[in-house]
Amino acid sequence: MTLNEEAFFMKSRRESRPVIAVCGDSDASEAAVTAAAELGAAIASEGWHLICGGGGGVMEAACRGFADARNKTDFNIVTIGVLPAGDAAWANEYVDIPVATGMGYARNAIIVQTAHAVVAIGGRAGTLSEIAYAWQFNKPVVALKTGSGWADELAGRKIDDRRKDVIHEARNAGRAVEIIREALAGDVKSK
Numbered sequence: 001m002t003l004n005e006e007a008f009f010m011k012s013r014r015e016s017r018p019v020i021a022v023c024g025d026s027d028a029s030e031a032a033v034t035a036a037a038e039l040g041a042a043i044a045s046e047g048w049h050l051i052c053g054g055g056g057g058v059m060e061a062a063c064r065g066f067a068d069a070r071n072k073t074d075f076n077i078v079t080i081g082v083l084p085a086g087d088a089a090w091a092n093e094y095v096d097i098p099v100a101t102g103m104g105y106a107r108n109a110i111i112v113q114t115a116h117a118v119v120a121i122g123g124r125a126g127t128l129s130e131i132a133y134a135w136q137f138n139k140p141v142v143a144l145k146t147g148s149g150w151a152d153e154l155a156g157r158k159i160d161d162r163r164k165d166v167i168h169e170a171r172n173a174g175r176a177v178e179i180i181r182e183a184l185a186g187d188v189k190s191k
Contacts, residue, residue: 017077018184019049021115023108023130024058024122024151031146032122033061038173039119039144040065046177047075051114053107054081054091054098058121063094082111109133117142117180119170122149131167135159140183141167142176 020043024032040062043050050066052059063079070077081095086102101107108130112118118134119142120127128150134141143155155169170176 017047017049017075018116018180019051019080019114020180021111021118021130021134022050022052022058022062023111023118023120023127024062025124025127025149026053026055026057026059028057028061028122029146029148032058032149035144035146035173036061036121037065039121039176040067041069042173042177044069044073044075044077046181047073047077048180049077049080051080051082051111053111053126054083054095056092058123060092060094063092067094080114082107082114105129112137112139115139117183119144119176119180120149120151120154120167122146123151124149127151132159135163135167138163140165140180142170142179143167144170144173144176 036058044066052062066079078096079094080097081091082099083090083101084104084107086100088098088100091098105126112130112133117140120131121144131141143151145152145155154167156166158166168179170179
């Protein structure tokens with residue numbers, strides 16, 4: 001790598017925007033879908049990228065809210081859908097970059113490892129695995145409470161003793177974004 005290439009690479013890394021994962025059911029409650037759309041819009045308003053599983057329910061609502069809000073910003077930001085299927089056509093219509101993995105739930109590790117922070121909304125076993133990966137990968141985890149699912153069950157709790165923090169509880173998208181902002185600034189410690 002030449003000095004110019006190295007300088008360009010380092011500059012592009014410094015200027016990269018955070019990637020926030022939104023995790024939740026494809027068959028979600030109305031409350032979870034509403035919260036996800038609000039969260040997607042808030043993520044776009046911050047100028048952050050959004051990554052999710054790329055399907056329906058919480059994932060589609062977050063991407064839709066993001067797309068609607070992005071149109072009102074000057075940010076060059078995208079939605080990334082890491083799909084369990086091997087066909088990019090499986091992505092919801094609001095996914096800008098579909099990543100067809102053919103990996104099923106194993107793709108959850110990719111979503112979480114790519115993210116700078118993870119927000120869970122509702123959720124069943126797939127969301128639980130994303131929360132657990134985030135915990136193990138030492139990523140800030142926010143549980144946006146909507147009345148059901150693993151996010152509500154684990155809000156304010158520790159999964160195990162390997163971290164000093166807890167899964168941060170938020171009752172609305174605004175609070176979830178505040179927690180993420182604090183975590184990205186280093187004000188929320190995971191170890």
